[in-house]
Amino acid sequence: MTDFTATKAMFDLPKGVLYLDGNSLGPLPSAAVARVGEMMAAEWGQMLITGWNKAGWMALPTDLGDRIGRLIGAEPGQVVMGDTLSIKVYQAVASALELIPGRKVVLSDNGNFPTDLYMVDGLLRSLGAGYELRIVDPEAVEGAITEEVAVLMLTEVDYRTGRKHDMKALTAKAHAKGALTVWDLAHSAGALQVDLAGCGADFAVGCTYKYLNGGPGAPAFIYVAPRHADNVRPALSGWLGHEAPFAFDLDYRPGSGIERMRVGTPPVIQLTALAAAMDVWDMADMTDVRAKSVELTELFIAEVEAACPELELASPRDPNLRGSQVSFRFADGYAAMQALIARGVIGDFRAPDIMRFGFTPLYIDEGDVRAAVDILADVMNNRLWDRNEYKVRARVT
Amino acid sequence: MTDFTATKAMFDLPKGVLYLDGNSLGPLPSAAVARVGEMMAAEWGQMLITGWNKAGWMALPTDLGDRIGRLIGAEPGQVVMGDTLSIKVYQAVASALELIPGRKVVLSDNGNFPTDLYMVDGLLRSLGAGYELRIVDPEAVEGAITEEVAVLMLTEVDYRTGRKHDMKALTAKAHAKGALTVWDLAHSAGALQVDLAGCGADFAVGCTYKYLNGGPGAPAFIYVAPRHADNVRPALSGWLGHEAPFAFDLDYRPGSGIERMRVGTPPVIQLTALAAAMDVWDMADMTDVRAKSVELTELFIAEVEAACPELELASPRDPNLRGSQVSFRFADGYAAMQALIARGVIGDFRAPDIMRFGFTPLYIDEGDVRAAVDILADVMNNRLWDRNEYKVRARVT
Numbered sequence: 082m083t084d085f086t087a088t089k090a091m092f093d094l095p096k097g098v099l100y101l102d103g104n105s106l107g108p109l110p111s112a113a114v115a116r117v118g119e120m121m122a123a124e125w126g127q128m129l130i131t132g133w134n135k136a137g138w139m140a141l142p143t144d145l146g147d148r149i150g151r152l153i154g155a156e157p158g159q160v161v162m163g164d165t166l167s168i169k170v171y172q173a174v175a176s177a178l179e180l181i182p183g184r185k186v187v188l189s190d191n192g193n194f195p196t197d198l199y200m201v202d203g204l205l206r207s208l209g210a211g212y213e214l215r216i217v218d219p220e221a222v223e224g225a226i227t228e229e230v231a232v233l234m235l236t237e238v239d240y241r242t243g244r245k246h247d248m249k250a251l252t253a254k255a256h257a258k259g260a261l262t263v264w265d266l267a268h269s270a271g272a273l274q275v276d277l278a279g280c281g282a283d284f285a286v287g288c289t290y291k292y293l294n295g296g297p298g299a300p301a302f303i304y305v306a307p308r309h310a311d312n313v314r315p316a317l318s319g320w321l322g323h324e325a326p327f328a329f330d331l332d333y334r335p336g337s338g339i340e341r342m343r344v345g346t347p348p349v350i351q352l353t354a355l356a357a358a359m360d361v362w363d364m365a366d367m368t369d370v371r372a373k374s375v376e377l378t379e380l381f382i383a384e385v386e387a388a389c390p391e392l393e394l395a396s397p398r399d400p401n402l403r404g405s406q407v408s409f410r411f412a413d414g415y416a417a418m419q420a421l422i423a424r425g426v427i428g429d430f431r432a433p434d435i436m437r438f439g440f441t442p443l444y445i446d447e448g449d450v451r452a453a454v455d456i457l458a459d460v461m462n463n464r465l466w467d468r469n470e471y472k473v474r475a476r477v478t
Numbered sequence: 479m480t481d482f483t484a485t486k487a488m489f490d491l492p493k494g495v496l497y498l499d500g501n502s503l504g505p506l507p508s509a510a511v512a513r514v515g516e517m518m519a520a521e522w523g524q525m526l527i528t529g530w531n532k533a534g535w536m537a538l539p540t541d542l543g544d545r546i547g548r549l550i551g552a553e554p555g556q557v558v559m560g561d562t563l564s565i566k567v568y569q570a571v572a573s574a575l576e577l578i579p580g581r582k583v584v585l586s587d588n589g590n591f592p593t594d595l596y597m598v599d600g601l602l603r604s605l606g607a608g609y610e611l612r613i614v615d616p617e618a619v620e621g622a623i624t625e626e627v628a629v630l631m632l633t634e635v636d637y638r639t640g641r642k643h644d645m646k647a648l649t650a651k652a653h654a655k656g657a658l659t660v661w662d663l664a665h666s667a668g669a670l671q672v673d674l675a676g677c678g679a680d681f682a683v684g685c686t687y688k689y690l691n692g693g694p695g696a697p698a699f700i701y702v703a704p705r706h707a708d709n710v711r712p713a714l715s716g717w718l719g720h721e722a723p724f725a726f727d728l729d730y731r732p733g734s735g736i737e738r739m740r741v742g743t744p745p746v747i748q749l750t751a752l753a754a755a756m757d758v759w760d761m762a763d764m765t766d767v768r769a770k771s772v773e774l775t776e777l778f779i780a781e782v783e784a785a786c787p788e789l790e791l792a793s794p795r796d797p798n799l800r801g802s803q804v805s806f807r808f809a810d811g812y813a814a815m816q817a818l819i820a821r822g823v824i825g826d827f828r829a830p831d832i833m834r835f836g837f838t839p840l841y842i843d844e845g846d847v848r849a850a851v852d853i854l855a856d857v858m859n860n861r862l863w864d865r866n867e868y869k870v871r872a873r874v875t
Contacts, residue, residue, distance in 0.1 A: 095524050102527045109523035118515050125693055126506035127492050129824060130499045138694055165742025167716035168565060175604065191728055196717030196742065199730040203715035207572065207604050216728060290743065296522055297535055298745035318600035319564035320593035329829065331588055331613060333596040345562025345593065346687065348695035348748050427526060432726065
């Protein structure tokens with residue numbers, strides 16, 4: 082059994098704050114500051130260039146990939162870290178398209194996070210005439226998987242509502258129609274059980290600064306199913322994906338398996354912070370995390386609906402159909418969220434009217450949920466949001 | 479006048495080490511550890527998601543881009559940080575190609591760093607039939623700039639020998655033939671005076687972990703000439719390059735000017751380390767740095783040639799034709815470099831026979847150069863390299 086009291090003790094959350102925004106940026110694992118300081122002083126400072134081998138920097142992208150792999154149903158050697166999620170989406174879709182010559186449609190939905198759509202739009206423009214990014218409603222995805230589709234690219238959990246796609250069924254349908262799949266796990270990794278191998282997923286990508294707590298701008302990851310890993314020729318053919326990077330050959334020869342999805346020099350400082358975050362994850366079992374997440378989201382929904390009649394549930398009511406977040410619609414949601422944040426409950430807002438709350442069992446417990454609902458009820462029922470100071474919009478992340 | 483005693487005091491180099499590999503990985507600026515620790519504890523830890531605005535994280539890529547811009551002849555608002563150099567090469571060449579419809583040749587040379595060639599190879603394969611990466615000898619570049627060429631992509635300073643291209647003349651020739659230029663400044667930024675505006679360069683990219691001392695895996699930068707900045711439609715169209723990233727529109731609309739070259743979420747921890755490194759650079763004038771660099775390289779060449787007759791100069795003898803490194807050829811160069819490193823003089827080796835030494839006036843002075851030559855002479859003249867322990871090859875970065 083995962084000891085959530087122990088994992089909670091591994092984070093230094095600010096006093097007076099109830100943090101329900103770990104689905105946007107996970108909090109600081111207490112050990113990360115010393116860990117990064119040590120890496121900088123003892124490794125970078127003392128080993129200098131030799132740190133790449135002596136301190137194992139060069140192996141960090143695969144070492145950490147393996148540790149994340151455990152949480153998403155991947156075996157060691159199938160996940161590698163690097164770049165940003167946007168870049169990894171581009172890399173995955175470009176790779177998938179090359180495996181399906183003759184087909185030119187990438188199918189996605191309008192619940193996908195916009196950068197995934199933007200990146201594929203840019204990719205398809207480069208590829209030229211005939212390529213099409215087809216965007217349908219989330220509910221229409223299954224029916225839109227036809228034999229025209231080369232790649233089905235979806236984010237498993239909708240960033241706005243937490244609605245969850247059926248990865249297994251949609252992957253099976255895609256395969257039945259001869260298409261490949263690219264799954265974005267931004268709101269899945271560390272949020273719920275993912276079984277990439279069991280679902281037969283072809284490619285998956287994700288970020289590490291949300292549920293995984295890797296810190297602001299932590300690198301992304303990419304998974305390639307072993308049946309594809311040695312067949313893919315990456316469009317982003319960088320030197321660290323080369324079979325022999327330090328031979329400095331003029332011609333690109335892709336490295337073995339997942340190694341070829343590496344591109345440039347890995348961000349060692351960010352990866353070190355992520356390593357500290359993964360130490361917390363090493364204490365957790367995703368079955369326990371998911372069970373606890375469902376408990377917390379069910380409790381939150383029940384309590385909010387009882388206390389705040391003006392808020393309308395925007396997330397699926399069935400926990401099997403949602404991720405680890407709960408969203409409510411409220412016309413003045415922006416101001417209400419600002420008022421809530423001023424009272425120490427941090428969630429976030431997504432236009433036009435979504436108040437979004439993330440539940441992260443590693444450091445959020447039932448007491449936190451009840452305390453957050455009490456404050457939310459106070460904000461709503463005493464119309465604390467109806468003040469000008471909360472209505473001025475700043476850029477919200 | 480730049481006070482090099484003061485800048486040297488801002489680095490904690492290990493005792494007993496003479497570090498002549500700052501052209502590969504710059505050393506740790508002393509202030510960086512506390513700076514990063516403070517960012518992690520006080521910003522990430524305490525501000526959590528609100529750090530994006532409150533702590534100015536979102537502005538770091540342009541703030542730091544402006545500070546680097548000062549060193550390379552760019553005005554504020556023309557340089558932005560992000561991704562790796564490999565990705566930035568791809569982004570720059572893809573952008574340049576879109577500005578020259580109808581032409582399909584990218585011209586480069588075999589002295590370019592391999593990842594630049596690999597990335598363009600991957601890009602051109604995506605673009606399809608007719609595109610060609612044409613690679614010539616460095617000396618043949620000028621003659622190969624014809625009206626077929628869309629983009630001239632060169633690394634200004636050769637990573638092996640330090641040979642320097644004439645950026646101004648080659649850019650002028652390219653423009654005369656209707657081509658655009660992409661300059662890789664990996665071995666230029668912080669190494670010598672670069673005048674992008676004065677040379678009329680179209681695009682430039684570079685890394686920040688070499689002469690700029692941003693740390694292992696520090697992010698890259700990209701420069702776009704203002705005459706192109708609002709015309710480029712980036713192939714890597716990520717959400718942070720969108721006109722309104724937080725509107726979460728389904729359609730990509732490029733942001734204003736250099737902002738559109740942003741892609742994904744910036745690596746805030748790495749950028750914070752880089753900010754500490756740029757504090758040292760803020761004390762330096764590139765004219766002084768270059769003058770001192772020339773003094774150091776001239777001294778090194780003269781002393782080595784006097785003391786080590788077996789070493790053959792591989793760098794141009796004229797300092798105006800080389801960057802801030804000096805390379806010597808020696809058949810057993812790998813073993814000699816290992817023997818040298820064992821004695822505390824850190825340079826590096828590039829196949830097949832190049833011993834490479836970087837000179838970085840911010841923290842290397844004449845006394846260091848003389849001390850390094852004494853040890854090198856001892857290694858060479860007493861054949862200390864001729865031991866089996868130095869001949870076993872490990873992966874060298």
